[in-house]
Amino acid sequence: MSPHASCPTAPLQARWGIVVSSAGIFAAALAVLFLAGCGPSVNRYLLVETSLRAHDPKGADAIIQRAEKEYGEKGQVLYGMDRGVLLQLAGDYQQSNAVLERAEEELDRLYTRKIRTETLAILTNDTSLPYEGDPFEQVLINVLKAINYALLGQWQDALVEGRRIDHRLNLLFDQTQEKNAYRDDAFARYLSGILYESTGDVNNAFIAYRKAFDAYEAIRPWSHTAVPSQLRVDLMRTAEAMKFTQELGEYQQKFPDTKWESRQALQQLAQVIVISYNGRAPHKEDMFLDLPISLDALQLVLLNRGVAQANRSPNKAVDSALYGLNGRVVRVALPRLVSQKSPVPVSSVSMIPENGTRVAANMELVHNVTALADKALSERMTGITVKALARAATKFALAEGTTRAAQQAAGKDAGPLVGLLVGAVTKGLAVASEEADKRSWRTLPDEIQLARVWVAPGRYQVEGLQAGGASDPSKPEAMRTLSLGAGETVVLLQRVIP
């Protein structure tokens, strides 16, 4: 008698086993092996980082381009995202927009989920699902496009992206019930406001600034980002320009020390916006957990993760899959975020006029990418855990079934030995194919800083700007000369890796 005879689902699994020939087992084993090899390669990101440190974003983009096959069909959104950042740093804004646009279109298509892909993910791992990115990453696609258009001086197109950001965020807000969750994007709102104001649409700018302010306040507990002092100034200036006296009064009460210049005065000046991408985005790694399979254990895990009893009813399938494997231990892989924070000194970019005193643009933290990634992962963790457990249970159930089938096929004498061997292979494969979805947008910075400064029209030399923007890659701190007219807005971009 087989040692597994007490297992209540054994007869059912033995029945499956009859039609599975040993060749079939091998085919299945091979398929699992191949699929297990579909995980993302992480080495390319090290090469990209080296290129960026050498101030060679074009070379970094070439590395990603060469790795297109590794991204595969399921990584097209990520491929576009990764390249979008690097092409922007290389100064090829049009191409950057083209790849980001493709990524956004692909994202639209991914709204419709394919059941067969979802099933495959249950049998192998989540990396066989197409990469959609976290909501904050999806918003950043439009943010980057808006910055590209602003860098190209195509303000009307930048505003189109501003409107898309608004639409995306409105959808996100409607879908997310929890108050403390990521349901609005402070930086994306702030950037939209800057775009509106720079094109003379003060009313829409005020609304975007106000939304940005509310979002910064709402996410402060987990984003570690204070409301930028520049945003307060922007709020008061636009409220005054629109003659919104009540709102202006409220903000004055909130920040009594904030001083601002009227919009009329600023219209005679030129505006310089400096955007700085600092540090490296976090990455994900596998966290393997050996979990006992039992309804009680699952209950415990779910309770620990704060999932209420009511939420358990849709997981009936999980329960029944687990039922037959009560008492076993399975290995599941969960993603874990590894932050790559390294201190970047608060930088400042100076504008040196041909005659007159220099003007410094002091950078402020506006977007904490690492904190957003951390929040996004923790919000999805419950779902990931439940899915990982269900997957582990399914895989082990299949392994059990296959083992029994092999035992039967081998006959009475060879049965136990074949059972042992096939069991070792199939269960080994079940463990080997277990992998967390470690994909994330890794060409992003750790944080984004921003400065806005208004200067008198004229010619300026920019000092302290780190290469990575359109400047010459051979000169790490290339001096740039700007010629600014009244009412003109110029965007400067820099990449800082400590």
Place this chain on the structure above:
Amino acid sequence: MRDRGRIWIVVVLLILAGCAQETKITRVDSGVVTDLSGRWNDTDSRMVAEAMVKDALGYPWLSNFSSAKRRQPVVVVGTIQNSSHEHINVGTFVTDLERELTNSQKVTFVAGKDDREELRTERKEQAIHAREDTQKAPGKEIGADYMMKGTIATILDEADGTKAVFYQIDLQMIDLENNTKAWYGQKKIKKVIERKRSIF
């Protein structure tokens, strides 16, 4: 043994099913409606152009001008502001409109701001490099009577995979002498885009 054979057939079929996709090209008439993604497309552009031409030729502003001045009005195309959610190429329907109005022999169009710069540079170069009897002199441009300006705006609403997009395209002919608006053209388009949450 028969079971084994069947399984192999299934495996081979599955592999082949993955290779069934290939590029297929069909030529269609440019008037065929091809709504693929729900975004602004050639059909929208054509519908706008048709509506605008009908509007422009159907109202009395043209005949009023012609009978008062005894010549065709001269029009320059100004900014068509895109305040929509999409990067729309306004050139396609503006060119359609220009072509229809010019061919109807009722309106004369002159080059817009960007083209003018290029043309002036060409004349300057002619003055240096071209044979004297073929040179075109400066200062002979025709001033426009009207400027055509416009906006494209969208209103977007979306929930649970269903999206409603409303486009409103407004064009107006503004008298360059006194800023009065001589003509209004308008076209509204509404689309509903439904996406399934899951397919097999």
